[in-house]
Every structure is written in structure tokens, then in C-alpha cells.
Amino acid sequence: MSTTTDNVIHVLSNELANKIAAGEVVERPASVVKELLDNAIDSGADSIRVLVMNAGRSMVQVTDNGCGLSKDDIPLCFQRHATSKISTVEDLYNIHTLGFRGEAMASISSVAHVNLKTKRVGDETGWEYDIRGGKPSDVIPAATEPGTTVSVKNLFFNVPARRAFLKTDATELRHIIITVQQAALAHPEISFELMDDKESIYKLPASSLADRIAGIFGKPYKASLIPVQESTSVVGLKGYLIDPKMAKKNRGEQFLFVNGRPFMHRHLNYIIQSVYSTWIGKEQYPFYALFFEVDPQKVDVNVHPTKLEVKFDDERSVSTFTRSIIKRALNERFQVPEVGGGVFGEEIQGGGTSGAFSFESGFSAPRDSFANRYQRGPDRAGFQQSGVSGLEIMEKLYPSGGNDDSGNQQGGPDNTNFDNPLLSRHQKPQEKHYDRGRGFWQLHDHYVISQTRSGMFIVDQYFAHMRIIYEKALSSTESGLPSTQQLLFAQSIDFSASDFSLLKEVLPTLKKIGFNIQLLSGNSALVSGVPADLNMGDEKPIIETILQEYQSYSGPVKLSHREKLVMSFASKAAIPRGKKLSQVEMEALIDQLFACDNPFLDPLNRPTTVFIPLEDIHKRFK
Numbered sequence: 342m343s344t345t346t347d348n349v350i351h352v353l354s355n356e357l358a359n360k361i362a363a364g365e366v367v368e369r370p371a372s373v374v375k376e377l378l379d380n381a382i383d384s385g386a387d388s389i390r391v392l393v394m395n396a397g398r399s400m401v402q403v404t405d406n407g408c409g410l411s412k413d414d415i416p417l418c419f420q421r422h423a424t425s426k427i428s429t430v431e432d433l434y435n436i437h438t439l440g441f442r443g444e445a446m447a448s449i450s451s452v453a454h455v456n457l458k459t460k461r462v463g464d465e466t467g468w469e470y471d472i473r474g475g476k477p478s479d480v481i482p483a484a485t486e487p488g489t490t491v492s493v494k495n496l497f498f499n500v501p502a503r504r505a506f507l508k509t510d511a512t513e514l515r516h517i518i519i520t521v522q523q524a525a526l527a528h529p530e531i532s533f534e535l536m537d538d539k540e541s542i543y544k545l546p547a548s549s550l551a552d553r554i555a556g557i558f559g560k561p562y563k564a565s566l567i568p569v570q571e572s573t574s575v576v577g578l579k580g581y582l583i584d585p586k587m588a589k590k591n592r593g594e595q596f597l598f599v600n601g602r603p604f605m606h607r608h609l610n611y612i613i614q615s616v617y618s619t620w621i622g623k624e625q626y627p628f629y630a631l632f633f634e635v636d637p638q639k640v641d642v643n644v645h646p647t648k649l650e651v652k653f654d655d656e657r658s659v660s661t662f663t664r665s666i667i668k669r670a671l672n673e674r675f676q677v678p679e680v681g682g683g684v685f686g687e688e689i690q691g692g693g694t695s696g697a698f699s700f701e702s703g704f705s706a707p708r709d710s711f712a713n714r715y716q717r718g719p720d721r722a723g724f725q726q727s728g729v730s731g732l733e734i735m736e737k738l739y740p741s742g743g744n745d746d747s748g749n750q751q752g753g754p755d756n757t758n759f760d761n762p763l764l765s766r767h768q769k770p771q772e773k774h775y776d777r778g779r780g781f782w783q784l785h786d787h788y789v790i791s792q793t794r795s796g797m798f799i800v801d802q803y804f805a806h807m808r809i810i811y812e813k814a815l816s817s818t819e820s821g822l823p824s825t826q827q828l829l830f831a832q833s834i835d836f837s838a839s840d841f842s843l844l845k846e847v848l849p850t851l852k853k854i855g856f857n858i859q860l861l862s863g864n865s866a867l868v869s870g871v872p873a874d875l876n877m878g879d880e881k882p883i884i885e886t887i888l889q890e891y892q893s894y895s896g897p898v899k900l901s902h903r904e905k906l907v908m909s910f911a912s913k914a915a916i917p918r919g920k921k922l923s924q925v926e927m928e929a930l931i932d933q934l935f936a937c938d939n940p941f942l943d944p945l946n947r948p949t950t951v952f953i954p955l956e957d958i959h960k961r962f963k
């Protein structure tokens with residue numbers, strides 16, 4: 342029987358509760374800078390000054406010329422859950438300010454010495470208030486300018502473990518600088534100043550976004566900016582990308598904002614990076630500052646303790662939209678034809694113009710042709726509907742330099758078929774009406790070669806097909822519309838215990854790629870369908886190999902679980918080297934490769950295509 346003395350649960354003191362909350366909100370000096378900047382921006386200021394000493398360890402001070410606080414509001418400002426920004430639960434789903442929790446000042450003041458000076462515009466008196474480790478002083482009159490100055494000193498004075506975890510001054514200052522950069526990019530209409538001890542780091546007058554970018558990152562950025570602006574009923578996006586030439590070896594200049602709030606989003610960064618990968622090498626990272634506008638009810642900004650991450654209601658739409666817009670902006674800049682064509686939201690109507698893409702044994706797409714299915718994604722609409730061929734895209738990418746002496750008549754070899762793209766697409770393998778100029782050659786059953794007006798290109802058939810299958814399968818996992826060919830007789834397959842548990846784990850993704858698999862007892866499974874791209878008959882070794890490759894993948898590119906699985910599938914399903922291809926197959930391969938989002942690299946970033954300009958070939962004969 343328990344007695345009262347056995348009771349062990351008690352409510353923590355306010356002081357301790359605040360200190361625990363501070364552990365989440367205040368991680369390092371840059372967190373203090375962020376919270377104070379948020380408050381300064383929310384106060385309506387048009388001028389904000391940040392002063393840090395010892396990279397913020399000794400002091401972070403933020404001065405704004407915003408609305409200021411009344412005498413009575415000052416102590417409240419440091420109470421937890423005290424805020425002027427929201428009052429009802431509904432407000433939480435309709436946030437227009439950076440702050441909303443009423444938590445930052447309480448947290449900061451529980452782990453530092455805080456001094457606040459404030460005056461409202463029109464008030465005769467200003468006020469000053471001190472709070473040290475949660476212990477408040479009286480509010481006393483003070484001579485101060487309209488606005489608010491908050492000074493946070495001796496951060497973590499009462500949490501030595503936190504203090505010990507801080508990194509070098511250089512690292513802490515870098516975090517502070519990034520935080521100021523984020524605020525300054527989000528609000529070019531506000532002037533910002535950042536000083537470290539006595540040294541001025543930024544002095545940024547109110548300006549346009551392009552000038553703000555130049556002010557922060559240097560003048561050469563301004564000339565290299567690529568503007569983006571587009572909106573749909575779901576999301577708007579504007580901001581700037583940069584010429585790939587300006588990409589840097591380190592990350593750190595990638596800025597995403599939603600409704601003016603900076604956020605991190607690995608997947609969006611990955612998408613943007615992958616669109617850029619056509620132009621930049623591995624481990625190079627472009628600058629971008631992209632501003633999403635979404636109905637505040639459609640984005641949850643309350644999913645992360647320091648509000649660094651957000652959750653879009655419709656993550657997929659935002660991703661697809663972003664990819665389309667970035668791709669279009671870069672393609673326009675570099676005059677690449679719009680292979681993506683359709684802007685987000687334009688769904689494809691009706692069938693495409695491509696004929697079946699059929700490899701005699703390794704591949705067949707009898708029910709739902711490869712090309713037709715490939716058009717589902719909005720990115721592919723323009724490409725397929727306009728009937729632009731892969732060769733035409735190569736022509737545009739590598740236009741003739743004016744010294745075309747390849748012997749072709751005006752208009753070049755490809756004109757015939759460009760005028761009538763249906764012709765080549767519907768030819769059967771046995772039909773041999775190929776223009777010499779439109780021809781494809783296979784080298785060692787491994788490479789496909791063709792000519793453009795300004796040179797020739799060589800495509801690795803395996804890498805190219807891997808890219809095609811990879812993008813297609815990835816998009817089926819996103820759309821949930823896989824294409825499956827049903828087996829005449831379902832196959833029962835026994836797995837090892839470890840393969841079986843792995844199979845269980847990846848089953849939902851395998852189904853989205855197009856496998857129909859039902860788990861049975863005793864480590865066995867019934868396979869009744871496989872993706873349309875896969876050769877029927879080898880279900881067991883194929884599934885086993887996919888599982889093995891998925892498990893043992895340690896390639897150079899960081900992939901999510903889903904991408905890894907799709908990669909393993911693509912590597913198994915792609916036409917192998919050593920396979921002879923007909924003219925129609927080669928043409929289909931090239932067309933479909935250049936309909937991909939990222940035709941130039943396979944999923945592991947190996948080149949699919951090498952272009953050799955005619956000039957280089959001429960030089961060899963000199």
C-alpha cells in the first residue's frame with residue numbers, strides 16, 4: 342500500500358520549466374540572434390542593428406525602431422506563453438508573424454542576463470528592465486529612442502554544460518552571420534547592420550532584393566542572378582537563382598523562405614541541386630534565395646522547436662512546382678529547349694506521339710507503353726506533345742558554331758524527321774527508312790552514337806536507360822500509378838529470413854514501382870505481377886538482387902530509402918551493355934533519355950552522354 346511519502350511526481354518550478362524549454366529554443370548565440378531578430382521584424386521596424394561580442398558569448402544586442410512595449414507589457418514579455426501575436430487556436434493555423442509561441446524571451450531570460458530598453462512611438466517615457474536567470478528587476482524610466490533594445494549577456498551563465506558545447510568563436514559567428522543573412526534576405530526593405538565587437542560585418546541599407554544579395558554576397562552576384570517568379574492556386578515562388586558558374590564548393594548559400602520565414606527542407610534542396618547538376622559538378626553548390634508564398638493554413642510552422650522546419654500540406658505539389666520552375670528558369674537562361682514544357686498544374690491530356698519502346702527480350706511495354714507512361718509527369722508534357730526528339734534537344738544544346746562543314750545541306754540532316762516526328766516514332770524495327778543524318782550507330786553493343794550539326798555524341802546505353810527507368814519508377818512511387826504486368830501463374834517464392842524481413846520493410850515501395858507481392862507465412866511470398874519494364878520469368882533472382890543491392894548500396898550519391906530501392910530496381914531493369922539495339926530502339930532510347938529531368942547523368946551521377954564538337958575532331962586531323 343502506498344503512503345503519501347511514496348509519491349514521487351511534482352510540478353516543476355517556473356524557473357526550472359523555463360530552463361528546460363530554453364534547452365530547445367536556445368541552442369547557441371545564433372538562436373538568441375534569431376529570436377531577437379524575429380521580434381524586431383515583427384515589431385514593424387525598418388531599421389535593425391545587431392551587435393555581438395565574443396561571437397555572442399558575452400553579448401548579443403539587437404536594436405530596432407519598431408513599435409516598442411508599454412510599461413505593463415514589459416514583465417509579461419518574459420513570461421512563458423505570453424504573446425501579443427495569437428490568441429485563439431484558430432490563430433495558430435493562420436500565422437502571419439514570425440513569433441507566436443510566447444516562449445522566446447522567457448527561454449532566453451532563464452539562461453542569460455537580459456536587459457530591455459524600450460519606448461513606444463508617441464510615449465513620453467521609455468522604460469528599462471533587467472532580468473537575470475529569470476529573476477526580474479523593477480521597470481524603471483529610461484532615456485531611450487523609440488523602439489526596443491534587448492541586450493542578452495553571459496549566455497548559459499547557469500548552464501555550464503551548454504556553454505561547454507559551444508564551438509569556436511569562428512563557428513558561432515558563422516551561425517550568427519547566416520541568421521542575419523536570412524533575416525536580411527527576407528526583408529530587403531529593412532536596413533540591417535551587424536557588428537562583431539567593433540568590427541562592422543554588414544551595413545545594408547533598405548534596397549531591392551537583388552541589391553541586398555549583392556550587399557551580402559558581393560557585387561559579382563548581382564550580374565549573375567537568374568530571377569524566378571511563378572504562381573499557381575496552391576503556391577507562389579519568386580526569388581533568385583544564380584548562374585551555375587558561380588557555384589561554390591561549400592554549402593551555405595542556399596536560402597528557402599516560406600511566407601517570409603526561413604526554413605530548411607532537404608528534399609527541396611535536393612530537387613534544386615539535381616536540376617543544377619546538368620551544369621555543375623559534384624560537390625558544387627549554387628546560391629539561391631527562393632521565397633514561397635503559401636496560404637498560412639496550408640503550411641505548419643509549428644513542427645520544429647526552433648521553427649527551422651515547416652510542413653507543407655501538399656509537399657508533393659510544392660516539390661513538383663519547384664522542380665518545374667527552377668528547370669524552366671535555367672533552361673531559359675541557357676537556351677535549352679523546354680523539355681519539361683508544362684508548368685506545374687498542366688496535366689497531360691490524351692496519349693502521346695511516341696510508339697512502343699520495346700527491347701526484344703530485356704524489355705517490353707506491351708500494355709502501357711513506356712513512352713505513354715513516361716508522359717504522366719507534368720514535366721514531360723511539353724516534350725512529348727511537341728514531339729521534340731532527343732536529337733533536336735542535342736542540336737539545341739550544342740548548336741552549330743557556324744563552321745558546320747559536315748557536308749549536310751541547308752537545314753541539316755535532321756530536318757526531315759523534325760518536320761514529321763511521328764514518322765520515326767511509329768516505324769517498326771524492320772522498316773529501314775532512315776536518313777543517314779538521323780541515323781544511330783551502336784559501338785561494341787555498348788554505346789549509341791549519333792551526329793548533330795556541330796559534332797557527335799556518344800551515349801552509354803546502360804547508364805542512359807538506368808536514368809530513364811529511375812525517373813520513371815520514382816515518378817510512379819510519387820503518383821501511386823504503377824504499371825504492372827500480371828503473371829499468368831503467380832509464383833510462390835521462398836526467401837531467407839533476413840531477405841524476408843527486408844522485403845517486408847520495402848514492400849510498400851516495391852508495390853508503388855509495380856510489383857504485386859503478397860507476404861505469406863514461413864518467409865515466403867506470392868508474386869503475381871511485376872513492373873511492365875521487367876522481363877517476366879526471373880522474378881526470384883530479380884527481387885533477390887534488388888534486395889541485395891538496396892541493402893549493400895554504398896555509392897557516392899546520398900539517396901533516400903525510396904531512391905535507393907528505385908536505383909536498385911533501375912540497375913536491374915536497365916538494358917545491359919552487350920545488348921544489340923535496333924535503330925528504333927536506339928532512337929527511342931535517345932528520345933526518352935532527353936525527356937528526363939536530368940538526362941546527362943545516371944542516378945549515380947555518372948555521365949550518360951559525351952558530346953564531341955566537330956572542331957575537336959577537325960583538330961585531330963591537323
Ligand SMILES: Nc1ncnc2c1ncn2[C@@H]1O[C@H](COP(=O)(O)OP(=O)(O)OP(=O)(O)O)[C@@H](O)[C@H]1O
Nearest residue numbers: 380381384418424425440441442443444445446489
Ligand atoms: N522587439 C520587440 N518590440 C516590440 N515588442 C516585442 C519585442 N520583443 C518582444 N516583444 C513582445 O513580447 C512578446 C513576447 O516575445 P517572445 O519572443 O517571447 O514571444 P513571441 O514572439 O510572441 O513568440 P515566439 O516565442 O514564437 O517568438 C511578443 O509577443 C511581443 O508582443
Ligand SMILES: [Mg+2]
Nearest residue numbers: 379380440445
Ligand atoms: Mg518572438
